[in-house]
Amino acid sequence: MSRRFSLDLGLLETMKPSQTFPRSIVFAAVLAAAFFVAGCATKLAPPITGYTCCNLRPDYGWVSSTNMLGGAIVPAGEPVVIDTMKRDKYAYGTIGGDYVSLRDDTARSKEDMQRWMRQIVVPTDPKLTLASWSSDVQKAVYSAKVVAGMTKPQVLMSLSYPSRSDTKDLNGNTWRYWTTQEDEPVDILFGGDGTVSGFSGKPSAVRAVEFKR
Known part of the structure; x- marks a missing residue:
């Protein structure tokens, strides 16, 4: 755990805060990864890729299916790569190039989690539809x-x-x-x-x- 934790803190130093993910959110996401990704994680092959379907609301570094409205907004149309799952309800990857953790609070199986991820990660940029x-x-x-x-x-x-x-x-x-x-x-x-x-x-x-x- 200590080795993985040091690597994740090293990753934090290389990441630049943005309007999408303030540094506090990035830091919380990396800390979450340090504790949850280490061990018992499964690499997705192939990873889930696409775009954010909609405006998402990170909560202390997590994008959650509970979806509490308020706070920071991750806008629709951000590029997404989700490459790791753990315990059938946690997932990890990047949104807009920034590290992110995802959690399906109601998932009871890996299939539930993947179904939710494919809802919020879509193959076509929704901004094309938004413009119409x-x-x-x-x-x-x-x-x-x-x-x-x-x-x-x-x-x-x-x-x-x-x-x-x-x-x-x-x-x-x-x-x-x-x-x-x-x-x-x-x-x-x-x-x-x-x-x-x-x-x-x-x-x-x-x-x-x-x-x-």
């Missing part, structure tokens, strides 16, 4: 927020996937996300036409999600 949407929708997605009238694919690109613990069926009319504002949930409500019709939750939580024109 209206200016209001583009502004909302760039802000990682939601405006009434957005479709489900547009909400997914902006907020990523809601936790499977709270939203078991994406075909449903309510998607629940949790926010860092007082640890409160906000529900995205979809109308009969499949577009966002409104929001439900504590005002502080709704403000964290709703895009104001």
Whole structure:
């Protein structure tokens, strides 16, 4: 462990902080790797490669399926290489060239973990699709927020996937996300036409999600 830990700290010194991953997040990710990657890890052959499907929210160095909204944003369309898995719910690699750790909090098998990873890592750059949407929708997605009238694919690109613990069926009319504002949930409500019709939750939580024109 000590040898791997020293190597990871050495890696930290070679990594340059960016707007996508502030140095504190990079440091937390490398510390997580030092403890979790060493031993019992499996190299993926071939690795999972592509682009971030959507705006992701790193939490103390982890990108998690719990997907708490708030804090730093890793934007949609960043290049991804995921090459290591451990314990069927942890994965490691790079996003935008920066080291990252991923965790599926609801995974019960390697297949669950890989299914989630292939949701958030897509083969085609989503920015190509984003460019075809209206200016209001583009502004909302760039802000990682939601405006009434957005479709489900547009909400997914902006907020990523809601936790499977709270939203078991994406075909449903309510998607629940949790926010860092007082640890409160906000529900995205979809109308009969499949577009966002409104929001439900504590005002502080709704403000964290709703895009104001």
